[in-house]
Amino acid sequence: MPLQTTTDAAELPSHDQVSDPGIRHFATKRYRDSLTKEDCLEMFRQLYLARYFDVRLIKEKKRGRLRGTLYSSHNQEAILVGSLFGLRSTDWISPIHRDMPAFFLKDAKFQWAELDRMGLSIQQVCSQVWGRVDSPGRARDNWSHIGSKEKRIIHSTSMLAGTIPVAAGVVYADRMNGGDAVVVTYNGEGSTAQGVFHEAVNFAAVHKLPVVTIIENNQWAYGTPVRLGCATPDVADRAKGFGIPGYIADGQDVFDVYDKVMSAVEFARSGQGPSIVECKTFRAYGHGDHDDDRANKYRDPAEIEHGRLRDPIAVCRQSLLDLGYISAEEAEMFIAEGKNASEATNEDFPPEVVDYLNSGIEFALASPQPEAEEGGMWVFKESK
Numbered sequence: 048m049p050l051q052t053t054t055d056a057a058e059l060p061s062h063d064q065v066s067d068p069g070i071r072h073f074a075t076k077r078y079r080d081s082l083t084k085e086d087c088l089e090m091f092r093q094l095y096l097a098r099y100f101d102v103r104l105i106k107e108k109k110r111g112r113l114r115g116t117l118y119s120s121h122n123q124e125a126i127l128v129g130s131l132f133g134l135r136s137t138d139w140i141s142p143i144h145r146d147m148p149a150f151f152l153k154d155a156k157f158q159w160a161e162l163d164r165m166g167l168s169i170q171q172v173c174s175q176v177w178g179r180v181d182s183p184g185r186a187r188d189n190w191s192h193i194g195s196k197e198k199r200i201i202h203s204t205s206m207l208a209g210t211i212p213v214a215a216g217v218v219y220a221d222r223m224n225g226g227d228a229v230v231v232t233y234n235g236e237g238s239t240a241q242g243v244f245h246e247a248v249n250f251a252a253v254h255k256l257p258v259v260t261i262i263e264n265n266q267w268a269y270g271t272p273v274r275l276g277c278a279t280p281d282v283a284d285r286a287k288g289f290g291i292p293g294y295i296a297d298g299q300d301v302f303d304v305y306d307k308v309m310s311a312v313e314f315a316r317s318g319q320g321p322s323i324v325e326c327k328t329f330r331a332y333g334h335g336d337h338d339d340d341r342a343n344k345y346r347d348p349a350e351i352e353h354g355r356l357r358d359p360i361a362v363c364r365q366s367l368l369d370l371g372y373i374s375a376e377e378a379e380m381f382i383a384e385g386k387n388a389s390e391a392t393n394e395d396f397p398p399e400v401v402d403y404l405n406s407g408i409e410f411a412l413a414s415p416q417p418e419a420e421e422g423g424m425w426v427f428k429e430s431k
């Protein structure tokens with residue numbers, strides 16, 4: 048009998064959409080109940096910051112002040128903010144192309160402009176985007192191919208899921224040295240179809256390594272829908288095969304992401320091993336801005352509208368209102384949600400957010416481009 052293959056979407060399992068995230072609980076605590084009012088307001092501000100970074104870079108490129116491909120995290124900011132907020136300074140992260148704000152949000156809690164904190168400064172990140180000498184990558188790339196051992200950020204690799212084995216090795220070494228650091232790795236759902244994903248998570252499971260693998264399930268891997276990359280209804284189901292917890296978070300809700308990631312982090316820190324945290328979300332634009340027009344053709348407009356209905360800024364604002372942490376008047380002050388880069392203005396964001404990014408951009412624009420002669424640096428070993 049010939050082998051049957053199926054590429055007919057109707058025959059494949061359907062994956063939950065964001066408005067019905069099918070949230071399952073794997074022994075999670077409501078870690079959010081320990082957050083103070085100030086913590087919650089700070090998380091709200093960080094959502095605006097991540098969104099403004101995205102909106103502003105798109106504007107800068109449209110104005111002709113910036114070159115290079117941009118990979119938007121619009122609509123996925125709650126995953127970054129909710130996962131980073133509870134980490135210790137000494138924990139490691141490994142962001143990839145969809146996670147650019149993570150580089151400056153790491154350890155940013157109440158100290159955005161502190162240069163000694165354990166994340167990259169906004170000056171460094173903007174210098175990276177503008178290809179300037181003060182960037183960690185010294186203009187070899189305009190995006191996420193950067194890292195910092197000092198700041199505990201694992202250098203991203205282009206190969207999808209390629210940072211998970213590196214992350215596992217980093218915390219394996221840390222444990223051998225008596226440390227208690229946890230590593231949080233960021234991956235799209237598409238990367239879970241890579242062989243290295245399975246090898247690395249299996250290795251971490253066998254050795255009970257403190258590796259938290261976040262899956263940002265934005266339903267698309269470039270032009271491939273999730274149903275053509277994963278045969279189980281939830282990507283988190285992959286955890287069962289490794290004998291580890293698989294959490295599912297509502298990726299539009301910063302506090303739900305916080306609960307699930309903190310459950311995984313505490314599980315890892317206590318020596319019980321790795322977990323997978325699937326965060327259900329939706330990719331707002333194309334894969335990169337070069338793909339925006341095509342993505343409007345290979346994705347149904349109704350799907351895009353549905354996927355962007357629950358903007359993480361609006362969801363968080365409603366939670367803050369329900370908690371009584373902001374008044375109805377305060378809730379109406381900065382309406383950034385639902386607006387594309389062409390629609391949003393500086394007035395839609397808190398002034399401190401705009402000022403912070405301005406300081407990064409001004410620094411980058413004043414920073415020179417590296418000399419061409421240094422092109423071989425880090426690539427070729429000079430012979431003595």
Ligand SMILES: Cc1ncc(C[n+]2csc(CCOP(=O)(O)OP(=O)(O)O)c2C)c(N)n1
Binds near residue numbers: 206269
């Ligand atoms: C092994 C490998 N194959 C293909 C690519 C090219 N590529 C870069 S990003 C991407 C899509 C990734 O999709 P997903 O993992 O869902 O992350 P998302 O971009 O949606 O955040 C592809 C195919 C790559 N970088 N590495």
Ligand SMILES: [Mg+2]
Binds near residue numbers: 235263265267268269
């Ligand atoms: Mg994806």
